[in-house]
Amino acid sequence: MIKVENLSKDYLLKKKAPGLSGALKGLVKRNYEEIHAVKDLSFSIGEGEIVGFIGPNGAGKSTTIKMMAGILTPTNGSVYINGEDITKHRKEVVRNIGVVFGQRSQLNWDLRLGESFELLKHIYQIQQKDYEATLDVMDEILGIKELVDKPVRQMSLGQRVKGDLVAAMLHSPKVLFLDEPTIGLDVSSKFALRTFIKEINKIKKTTVILTTHDLGDIEELCERLIIINHGVMMEDGNLSQIVDRIAPYKTLVVEYYDEAAPEHARCEMIEHEGNIAKYKFMKQETTAAEIIADLSKEKNIKDVSIEEAGIDDIIKIAYGS
Numbered sequence: 446m447i448k449v450e451n452l453s454k455d456y457l458l459k460k461k462a463p464g465l466s467g468a469l470k471g472l473v474k475r476n477y478e479e480i481h482a483v484k485d486l487s488f489s490i491g492e493g494e495i496v497g498f499i500g501p502n503g504a505g506k507s508t509t510i511k512m513m514a515g516i517l518t519p520t521n522g523s524v525y526i527n528g529e530d531i532t533k534h535r536k537e538v539v540r541n542i543g544v545v546f547g548q549r550s551q552l553n554w555d556l557r558l559g560e561s562f563e564l565l566k567h568i569y570q571i572q573q574k575d576y577e578a579t580l581d582v583m584d585e586i587l588g589i590k591e592l593v594d595k596p597v598r599q600m601s602l603g604q605r606v607k608g609d610l611v612a613a614m615l616h617s618p619k620v621l622f623l624d625e626p627t628i629g630l631d632v633s634s635k636f637a638l639r640t641f642i643k644e645i646n647k648i649k650k651t652t653v654i655l656t657t658h659d660l661g662d663i664e665e666l667c668e669r670l671i672i673i674n675h676g677v678m679m680e681d682g683n684l685s686q687i688v689d690r691i692a693p694y695k696t697l698v699v700e701y702y703d704e705a706a707p708e709h710a711r712c713e714m715i716e717h718e719g720n721i722a723k724y725k726f727m728k729q730e731t732t733a734a735e736i737i738a739d740l741s742k743e744k745n746i747k748d749v750s751i752e753e754a755g756i757d758d759i760i761k762i763a764y765g766s
């Protein structure tokens with residue numbers, strides 16, 4: 446469905462020396478700084494996948510999404526959507542694409558939401574019956590019909606994002622790019638958005654590429670992650686496999702009846718405070734049950750719990766922090 450080959454983007458930034466002399470010099474000789482925002486990214490995404498596109502601020506996520514959506518021209522490399530090169534057949538290819546930027550609405554602030562939808566219907570030349578069918582589905586998932594008479598400028602952020610999602614789906618795109626759609630949303634809007642993604646993926650087989658800083662979004666939606674940093678591919682794979690590979694350990698938390706805590710040969714005591722000790726062990730080497738059995742031979746144990754390495758650990762480790 447999506448094929449990205451050796452994709453790169455350099456930005457040219459005008460460097461300006463400070464002060465008046467700097468401004469004058471700038472007239473004479475332009476000084477440019479090159480920013481290599483995306484470096485040689487290659488990956489493919491199949492129909493119906495939901496992929497989390499993850500990385501810290503400035504990693505190059507939005508730049509990559511803009512290139513995949515045909516908004517920005519790559520410095521190098523190609524993007525194919527459904528086999529078609531986006532830079533060569535842009536007009537046709539964007540009909541298969543929907544994009545939502547959480548931080549920037551594509552809706553017209555001066556119109557009512559429904560009027561914005563009508564406008565898009567004309568731009569994309571959507572048949573009335575298809576238009577109505579899509580709105581019906583969107584109404585079931587997002588309750589959008591009660592918002593159509595509302596002027597966009599009077600909408601809350603949550604309502605506005607719902608409006609943007611529907612606007613992006615009106616022409617029934619095969620691929621939907623969502624760049625930080627949940628940013629700043631309240632809990633119920635976030636819930637609605639996650640339901641929306643799951644439903645369109647199920648009903649319409651829409652392929653979804655999602656950037657987010659919300660670990661809940663990733664855990665709930667994405668089987669696959671692509672992690673980038675400094676414009677470079679760090680990880681591409683199944684979420685649980687990445688977790689197993691980058692963080693092949695668990696932490697056993699043991700509460701004793703007093704402050705003395707025994708060591709264990711096959712794991713490392715990483716924390717000991719008061720009556721509680723934390724033991725980190727490799728999943729392949731031993732099990733929590735084994736460690737508990739050994740420790741309880743030496744001391745009476747009051748309580749235990751196990752901390753799995755989570756996605757937040759993965760993100761930290763993948764980013765090298």
Ligand SMILES: Nc1ncnc2c1ncn2[C@@H]1O[C@H](COP(=O)(O)OP(=O)(O)O)[C@@H](O)[C@H]1O
Pocket residue numbers: 456457458480482500501502503504505506507508509
């Ligand atoms: N229009 C632009 N002009 C110059 N530099 C840019 C522009 N847009 C983004 N950048 C730079 O490119 C890098 C990647 O940015 P971006 O793709 O927005 O990252 P992310 O979405 O992962 O936070 C950053 O260093 C950013 O400052």
Ligand SMILES: [Mg+2]
Pocket residue numbers: 506507508624
């Ligand atoms: Mg971004």
